[in-house]
Amino acid sequence: MPDLENPATARGRKRDPNRDVAILEATIDVLAExxxxxxxxxxxxxxxxAGKGxxxxxxxTKTDLVLDAVAHMKAQQIDLEALPDTGSLRGDLLALFQPHEGAQVDRVLRAMAGVVSMISQVPGLAETGDYSIFEPWIAANTVLMNRAKARGKIAPAADVALAAQIIPSMAAYRAxxxxxxxxxDLLVRLVDQVVLPALSEDSVAASHS
Amino acid sequence: MPDLENPATARGRKRDPNRDVAILEATIDVLAExxxxxxxxxxxxxxxxAGKGxxxxxxxTKTDLVLDAVAHMKAQQIDLEALPDTGSLRGDLLALFQPHEGAQVDRVLRAMAGVVSMISQVPGLAETGDYSIFEPWIAANTVLMNRAKARGKIAPAADVALAAQIIPSMAAYRAxxxxxxxxxDLLVRLVDQVVLPALSEDSVAASHS
DNA sequence: TGGTTCCGGAACCATGAAGTATCGCATTAG
DNA sequence: CTAATGCGATACTTCATGGTTCCGGAACCA
Structure with a gap:
């Protein structure tokens, strides 16, 4: 985070917040490339x-810049406060993917690929885990599935924690x-043939027999 | 691949094949780290x-070395000619994972993580896809599932191509x-609650309704 | 034995990137 | 107006390292 000067002492030209986002966006671009x-x-x-100064x-440092850029990118992705509510879990899961533009998704995933190599170089980064784009997506899936469970639409004993990882992990693999x-098309097949069956009553029952 | 000299012309000290595997193994180690x-x-x-000479x-070049090291690592992983045949698809899938030592798996997956950054730097590498450890694993899953389908144990219309990617993609995400x-424990949950339900008769039928 | 090729080890060099400093201009508080 | 700070741009320092070469010694063939 850029540090703000004490406003009481500030005298000269002020920092342009516009430059912050321009540099952050450029960082994501280069990272993806x-x-x-x-x-x-x-x-x-x-x-x-922009000038290097x-x-x-x-x-x-370069590491701080990239970390902040990733956080900036994450903040734009999924709004956990405004999740879709279409009435069915199937509709919710499909809608969660809907709003994002295809090219934008591609850019984000490529940037994520760029971050992977950073994990093994910056010590302590793997532990925090706050670099991952997929984590908020898993969280969103979890919320939607728990809501469906509360409404009695899926099995009470369904393994939500596991099911919520299926689509994001597939996205990670492909990216x-x-x-x-x-x-x-792939998303629809995943939801209908994999995720929803995994949460259904008989699948859960079968795994406990 | 190291080039062999023409044996007719060979005169001096012979190359030690032992050095090849030592260097390859060391490459995997460093790559994983x-x-x-x-x-x-x-x-x-x-x-x-070893000496750099x-x-x-x-x-x-460095790229050739790493590529060869990855190929060497891949060759040790899964033998498509000797797949398990326990009688049930569940047993086969679990057995496919069995023989590998935990630490060894971890090393291989970390090395794979190291390769990810190479993809965006070596042009034409992403297209071939022959760098991926996960690809033979998907192939093995496909074979096992197709065999189960031929034996009438799973739905004839089951989407094997999709189901075969579930476990490897989850492994990729985690690695x-x-x-x-x-x-x-996670593997068992994946097989029982996700993969097998996705291949079952009613799941496939539901997705076509 | 002697010429040839291999070995581990180390010196060498050119490239490139992180981070710093500086210049000239723009902007703002006092 | 003036001093202080932010701005883009560029030159500079410093350092890591990829790739190459050379060395002394060992193994091998004729």
Whole structure:
């Protein structure tokens, strides 16, 4: 986070908050293109039409910049306060994926791929886990499924924690390994043939026999 | 691949094939620890107790070395000719995971995480896909499921291609993002509550209604 | 034995990137 | 107006490292 000066002492030209988001967005772009190690501060500055001094005044190191950029990206993704409520779990799950533009999703997933290499280089990063784009998505799935369970639409003993990971993990696999985004057809097949059956009454019963 | 000299012309000291595997193994180790970009030829040579000259006599560049090391690792993983046949699909799926040691699996998955960053740097690598550890695992799942289908144990219309990706993609997610291997408890839950229900008669029928 | 090739180890060099400093101009408080 | 700060741009320092080469010694063939 860029540090704010004490307003009482502030005298000269003020920092342009516009520059913050421009640099952050440029960081995401470069990260998606060449990964964390391929990302140089010069490239980011060039892309953002910013001077390196402007960047280093805000973020003391490259790692801080990338971490903040990822957090910025995460904040734009899923709003846990405004989840869809279509009446059916199936509709909710499909709607959760709906609003995002295809190209935008692709950009985010590629950036996530770039972060993977950072995990093994920045010590202590793997433990916090707050770099992952998929985590809020899993949280959203969990909320939707628990709501369906409360409404009696799925089995009371259903393993929500497990089911909520299915679609995000598939998305992660495709993004990081296959370098492809999930399309709508695949999403529908996952919901109908995998996720919903896993939550249904008889599947849960069968696994306990 | 290290190039063999023409045996007719061979005169001096012979190459020690032992050095090949030592260097390859060391490459996997370093890759698992620091990723592709963190991997330097000096680190590998040090780990393998080898001189850099010995390495460059065999692999002209760092990329070739890593690619060969991954291929070497893949060859050790799953033998598609000797798949388990326990009589039930459930038993087969669990047995497929059985033989590998926990620590070994962890090492392989971490190495795979190191490869991810290589994908965006080596052009044309993402298309071939032959770097992925998960691909042979998906293939093995597919074979087992198709066999079960032929034996009439699962729905004839079951989406095998989709179901075969569930466990490997979850493994990929955990390895690359969470930095954890799949334990046996999770595997059992996945098989019983997700994979098998997805292949069952009524799940498939429900998705076609 | 002698020439050839391999070995581990180390020195070497060119490239590139992180982070700093500086310049000229713009903006704002007092 | 003036001093202080932010801005883009660029030059600079410092350092890591990928790839190459050389060395002394060992193994191998004729």
């Amino acid at each position: 060449v990964g964390y190690d391929g990302l140089s501060t010069a490239k980011v500055a060039d892309r953002a039409q 402007t960047m280093y005044r805000r973020w003391p 990081l390994i296959l370098r492809m985004a999930i399309d709508r | 620091v990723g592709y970009d963190g991997l330097s030829t000096a680190k590998v040579a040090d780990r393998a107790q 010995t390495m460059y006599r065999r692999w002209p 690359l993002i969470l930095r954890m291997a799949i334990d046996r």
